[in-house]
Amino acid sequence: MADAHTFDEHFGGEEAGQGDPATARAVVLPAPLEATVSYGGGTKHGPRALLRASGELEFVEEETGEPYWQPGEVATLPALELAAGDGERAVETIAAAARPVLARDAFLLTLGGEHTISTGPFRAAAERHPGLGIVGIDAHLDLRDSYGGSKWSHACVLRRIVEEFDPQVLWVGARSLAAEERDLLATRPKIDVAWAHAIAEERDDSWIERVIAPLPEKVYLTIDVDGLDPSVMPGTGTPEPGGLDYRTVLRFVRTLAEKRTIVAADVVELAPIEGQQVSEFTSAKLAAKLVAAVLGKK
Numbered sequence: 001m002a003d004a005h006t007f008d009e010h011f012g013g014e015e016a017g018q019g020d021p022a023t024a025r026a027v028v029l030p031a032p033l034e035a036t037v038s039y040g041g042g043t044k045h046g047p048r049a050l051l052r053a054s055g056e057l058e059f060v061e062e063e064t065g066e067p068y069w070q071p072g073e074v075a076t077l078p079a080l081e082l083a084a085g086d087g088e089r090a091v092e093t094i095a096a097a098a099r100p101v102l103a104r105d106a107f108l109l110t111l112g113g114e115h116t117i118s119t120g121p122f123r124a125a126a127e128r129h130p131g132l133g134i135v136g137i138d139a140h141l142d143l144r145d146s147y148g149g150s151k152w153s154h155a156c157v158l159r160r161i162v163e164e165f166d167p168q169v170l171w172v173g174a175r176s177l178a179a180e181e182r183d184l185l186a187t188r189p190k191i192d193v194a195w196a197h198a199i200a201e202e203r204d205d206s207w208i209e210r211v212i213a214p215l216p217e218k219v220y221l222t223i224d225v226d227g228l229d230p231s232v233m234p235g236t237g238t239p240e241p242g243g244l245d246y247r248t249v250l251r252f253v254r255t256l257a258e259k260r261t262i263v264a265a266d267v268v269e270l271a272p273i274e275g276q277q278v279s280e281f282t283s284a285k286l287a288a289k290l291v292a293a294v295l296g297k298k
C-alpha cells in the first residue's frame with residue numbers, strides 16, 4: 001500500500017468535481033492520524049479508503065433524484081502530515097488547517113484518523129463560533145482523563161473538548177463506558193447521552209427532535225463510525241455490538257442538519273479491512289449525504 005500521506009484522491013470522484021479550496025462551499029480535510037490505537041489498528045488508512053470509495057458513489061441521491069452537490073462545490077485538501085507520537089501537536093496542526101476554511105464560513109469535513117483528531121477542528125470551529133455545541137455519534141463516551149498513558153488517546157477526545165470549552169454535548173448511540181466515565185457524567189449536566197439501548201426501544205423518530213432540543217443553534221458533528229452496528233461497519237478499531245443502523249444514523253444526521261447549523265463535522269475511526277469495501281463505502285456514502293444535507297440547507 002502506498003504511503004497514507006501521498007494520495008491525491010478527492011471526495012466524490014469525477015462527477016463531483018474537485019473544487020477550489022479557497023472558494024468551495026465545503027472543504028474536506030484528510031487527517032490520517034493513528035497514534036494511540038488501543039485494539040485494532042489501521043485508522044491512518046481511513047481517509048484514503050473513504051476518498052477512494054467516494055469516487056465509486058453514483059452521484060444522484062436516490063431520495064431526491066438530484067446530485068449530491070453541483071460540480072466543484074466541494075474541495076478536498078491534501079492530506080495532513082501528522083506525527084504519530086504527539087497527539088497534542090497533531091490536534092493543533094489540524095486546527096491550523098481548519099481555521100482558514102471556517103474563517104470564510106465554508107463547511108469543513110475532516111476525515112480521520114483516530115478520534116483524537118476531533119479536538120483540532122472543534123477548537124477552530126469553537127473559536128469562530130463561541131458557544132458551539134458538539135454532537136457525537138459513537139459507541140464510546142471518550143470521557144477518560146487518560147488512556148494507555150496518553151491524554152490524547154482516542155478514548156479521551158470528549159474529555160479534552162469538555163475541559164477546554166465546556167460545550168453543550170449530545171452523544172448518540174453510546175453503549176460502552178468505564179466507571180470513571182459514569183461518575184463524570186453524574187457531575188456534568190451539559191452532557192446528554194442518547195444510549196443505543198434506549199434508541200432501540202423507540203417506536204418512531206420523535207426521539208431525534210427530543211434529544212437535540214437542548215443544543216444551541218450552531219453545532220459540530222463528530223461521527224465515529226463505530227456508532228454504527230459492526231454488522232454494517234466492521235472496519236473500525238473498537239467495534240461494539242448493539243449499534244445504530246445506517247438509516248437511523250442518516251435520519252438523525254438529516255434532522256440535525258435541518259434543525260441546527262452544522263458548521264463543521266468529521267468522520268473518524270474508519271479502519272479499512274483489506275478485501276472488504278463495505279466499511280469505507282458506507283462511510284463515504286454517509287459523509288456525502290451529510291455534505292448534501294448541510295449544503296442543501298444553505
Ligand SMILES: [Mn+2]
Binds near residue numbers: 226
Ligand atoms: Mn468510538
